[in-house]
Amino acid sequence: MKSERKLTSFDKVAKRYSKDVIPYRYPQYLTMIHLLELGGSEQVLDIGSGPGIMSLELAKLIPKGYLKGGDISEPMVALASENARRLGVSNAEFMVEDALNLSFPDETFDVIISSNAFPWVSDRKKFLKEVFRTLKPGGKFGLVSLADTVYQEFADALTAIAHNYDDRIPSGPDFSVAGARVFTQQNLANFVRENGFEILRSFRFSAEEPISPEKYLNRVNSIVNENYLDDLEPDEKTQARADIIEALNQLFGDKLVITESSIFVLARRTE
Ligand SMILES: C[S@@+](CC[C@H](N)C(=O)[O-])C[C@H]1O[C@@H](n2cnc3c(N)ncnc32)[C@H](O)[C@@H]1O
Structure with a gap:
């Protein structure tokens, strides 16, 4: 099975992601954890655990269980392990794992969660197959995945300036957050x-x-590392950044908002 490792852009943005994205995602993490109705002794896997913040919040609620966090990005795994130590959570362990080829035996976990890794994997059927395989029959699966309206205002700003760059900047529906689905x-x-x-x-x-x-x-940029500017020359990139800010100002002024929008699915493995 080919590794997904080359496909991920998260190695470069691990620290920025923690600072610029995590605070806005906290309500989502807590909502998903609440929906799981944990008993306290479950064995849980978080796939694509990133800096591990959702994982660690969940681990606190399963004092008699354990949490494993798997992520394909080594810098993310290092950051999550550091966060576990810093927060004194001892029943959580983070490791490098490819969602499409998990190292765990069949029917290992009572619960599997995954927050916003699903949009980036190349084979989403295989992802679900691996979740199904490693969940115990009847086990719960909590999936959070980017909604179609996410970062709409940013896509609109790119559309507004794309003609200045001979359409070498993605516009409208072509804009996707780092190739996310x-x-x-x-x-x-x-x-x-x-x-x-x-x-x-x-x-x-x-x-x-x-x-x-x-x-x-x-x-x-803390998610996509400016990948939407990849086709521009270095000096054009500086201009493009200024143009994006100007377009956001013109389009939205002080009404600019983050549209933090995800789809939640709580599911159960059929027997
Ligand atoms: C947007 S971050 C989400 C992190 C965290 N779950 C959260 O909600 O804050 C997506 C994470 O998925 C990981 N990822 C992407 N493809 C993966 C794969 N095939 N297997 C495991 N992790 C993957 C990335 O490395 C990244 O840490």
């Missing part, structure tokens, strides 16, 4: 159902928060 609530729930799971809950989770254009640009 986004879903509607119905599409994602159907996809999970078609791959062997019973759907217990599914809904769109949205929050909007005012932000300055500069911070917004920073935040998007």
